[in-house]
Amino acid sequence: QPATAASAGARTLVGVCAAPGVAVGTLVHWSDAEIVPPELASGSLSAESRALDKAIAAVDAELNSAVRAASQRGAIGEAGIFTMHRVLLEDPTLVDAARDLISLGKSAGFAWREAIRAQIAVLGKVDDPLLAERAADLRDLEKRVLRLLGYANTAARTLPDEAVLAADEFTPSDLATLDRSRVTALVMARGGATSHAAIIARQAGIAALVAVGDALHTIPDGTQVVVNAGEGQLAYAPSALDIEHARSERLRLEGVREANRLTSQEAAATRDGRAIEVAANIATLDDANAAVDNGADGVGLLRTELMFIHRQAAPTVEEHRQSYQAIADALAGRTAIIRTLDVGADKEVDYLTLPPEQNPALGLRGIRLAQVRPDLLDDQLRGLLAVRPAGAARILLPMVTDVGELVRLRARIDSFARELGRTEPIEVGVMIEVPSAALLADQLAQHADFFSIGTNDLTQYTLAMDRCQPDLAAQADGLHPAVLRLVAAAVQGAEKHGKWVGVCGALAGDPLAVPLLVGLGVTELSVDPVSVPAIKARVRNLDWQQCRQRAQDALALESAQAVRALSTAVWPLD
Structure with a gap:
């Protein structure tokens, strides 16, 4: 049984887990004052x-x-x-x-x-x-x-032996200059779980919390703290017993991680034989290699936004093809689910001149962008259809809200396939991230080959809470019963037409969410590459029939906290 974060005497701040782990250490505020160079040149x-x-x-x-x-x-x-x-x-x-x-x-x-x-x-x-x-x-x-x-002063900072570094946000160069042997955890007032600092922390085995809020800056430098990133907690002024529990928990988790790594290349199924695919969320060729190394069964989400930014012109069909083909080759026979461009009109890419929007989260996002710039999506779809072999890539359409959008896009995909002389079908899936899509899942499943639930956006749109807002991050919880009911609706709609459902949002990599998602009928979990071994191990310890029963119980609860308490009681964390 894992230790709780701290005793009642300790004071606790809540954040979002960016890299799992338990740490004990001395809080060090990593203040990097803004550099303001003189405006006018001093030389020629x-x-x-x-x-x-x-x-x-x-x-x-x-x-x-x-x-x-x-x-x-x-x-x-x-x-x-x-x-x-x-x-x-x-x-x-x-x-x-x-x-x-x-x-x-x-x-x-x-x-x-x-x-x-x-x-x-x-x-x-x-x-x-x-x-x-x-x-x-x-x-x-x-x-x-x-x-x-x-x-600025480039001298390296001297850190205590066990340092828990605190900052508004860390950058990769901050972490590149650190003596990592002395750092046990990173804690950020802002930032997100997908930040590069979070990725580096996960790979280095350093626990990391983000979106803790400005209260972080009020803890004095040199305070002893306990970080339980998996539970999203930073406890300060802990008791001697809290510290002892945290140290033993850290050692135990290191052993668990090593055991999971040794079985990561094997398939995952529950104890009673329900097979669950554990795939990886990636954005680059490097990520694809990391996914294979960590035992991912495939790629459940390839984000293609990096193809479109920092360029003078939109990528060509051939540039799209080459990029996706390189990733397909690296996956060595595993399938990649490739999401089409998912950006909105809240940014100005040089060649993407769109009107400003008051509320971009509710604006021209995802496939809606095709309403004003159909050429961008058309070229991407043509590049995707050219990937070989035929089954190496599946297409995933973001921000679909109703069946009419899907039918129109499938017709375009079919016409491009005919243009290219492609005779083999290509699987087309829909992201379930808008509540209307979950509620109309039975209609969408007539025309889609699969669903992938984006729990980050689904939670944001269901609860009307921005999960990147530090004051709301802890409440914008995907285990809220309202979100789980929409997951259940999506699975039921898919099953009417024999289609499968995956989850590619943060919930898929949350050990407390995994048994409930499996119990609701999800058969694919797509997670950060470094999380694959632990999620596979989690699945192997589950009984599917028990998951089904307790997931139904969770749907009747009144809060995300109650759902987490149920999951913790039935399926204690490793």
């Missing part, structure tokens, strides 16, 4: 320009070293993050914008900061976590270059 224009070029080259060399070091450690995802940073650093529009400002008499540091901020302004307000992460990457590059221009 050519000197400022040379200084910027030299700093950019030095950062590129740093990133190259970081890629090599991560690759040697086997941290594939981390290597991919720093490779992406090199691509962003070499973006000619960014460097040209900075040079233009230098030519107007601005300092190299000011010019770089302004050029970066202009791009961040485009992405920073984005509701899509993948695109918001690009804004975080740009902030990281801003900081790196300014440091090398001499505007």
Whole structure:
């Protein structure tokens, strides 16, 4: 039985788990004051320009070293993050914008900061976590270059032996300079579970909490704390017994992780023989390799947004094909479910001129974008249809709200297949992330081959709560009975027509949610690649008939907390 986070005497803050684990340590506030370089150049224009070029080259060399070091450690995802940073650093529009400002008499540091901020302004307000992460990457590059221009102290911080680092948000370069042997956990006031800092923390085995809120900054530096990331809790002023429990729990979890890793390549089924596919959510070729290494049965969600941003023009059909074909090849026979472009009109991609919206979460998102820019979706669909072999890719359509949208899109897919001379059918699935889609699942299942439930958006739209809002993050819980009832409705609608249902949202990787999802009839769980071994192990310890009975009980409960209490009582965490 896992220890609870803390005794009644300890005070507790609640956040969202970004990397599981239990940690004990000393809280260290990682304050990185904003760097404000002087606006006007102190030297000649050519000197400022040379200084910027030299700093950019030095950062590129740093990133190259970081890629090599991560690759040697086997941290594939981390290597991919720093490779992406090199691509962003070499973006000619960014460097040209900075040079233009230098030519107007601005300092190299000011010019770089302004050029970066202009791009961040485009992405920073984005509701899509993948695109918001690009804004975080740009902030990281801003900081790196300014440091090398001499505007900040680059000396490494000295940390206590067991440090729990606290910050508003961490960037990959923050974590690259840390002595990781001394860091037991990361705690962030903001940020999301998909951030690059969270990915690096998961791969390094460092517990991480996000969206804790501003109360984090009120805990004094040097306070002893216990972090139970899996339960979303940070306890400060813990008792000696709390600390002892947390230390023993941490050792036990390390043993469990190793045992799960050894069985990760085997298929997962419940004790009474219900087979459950455990797939991976990915965005890049590096992620695909990580998925295979961690034993994923396939890719349950390939997010394609990165294909469309930081470009001067939309990707061509051939660029789409090559990108998806490379991932299909890396999966070595496993199937990839590829989601079509899911961005909204709350951002300005250079070639995507859309009107601003007051409420982008309810606007031109997902396939609705095809109403104003059908060419973007058409080219992507043509690229997907060209992936070989025929069964290597399935198409997943985001933000479908009713059957009419699906019928029109299937007709387009069929016509493109005929154009390409493709005779083999391609499976087309629908994301269930809008409540109307869950309620009309029986109609959609007549025309879709499968459903994939996006529990992040489904929760947001059902509860009218933004899960990236720190004050609401703990309440925007996918185990709310209203969300589970919509999951049940989607499964029942699918079963009427013999179709299968997967879950690709955060709930699929939540150990307390897994038995309930399996009990409601979900047969595929798609999770972060590093979570695959633990979720497979969780499935193998379940009895499907018991899951079915208790899932029905959960639907009658009144709150997410009550559902979590039920799940914890029936299926204690490993």
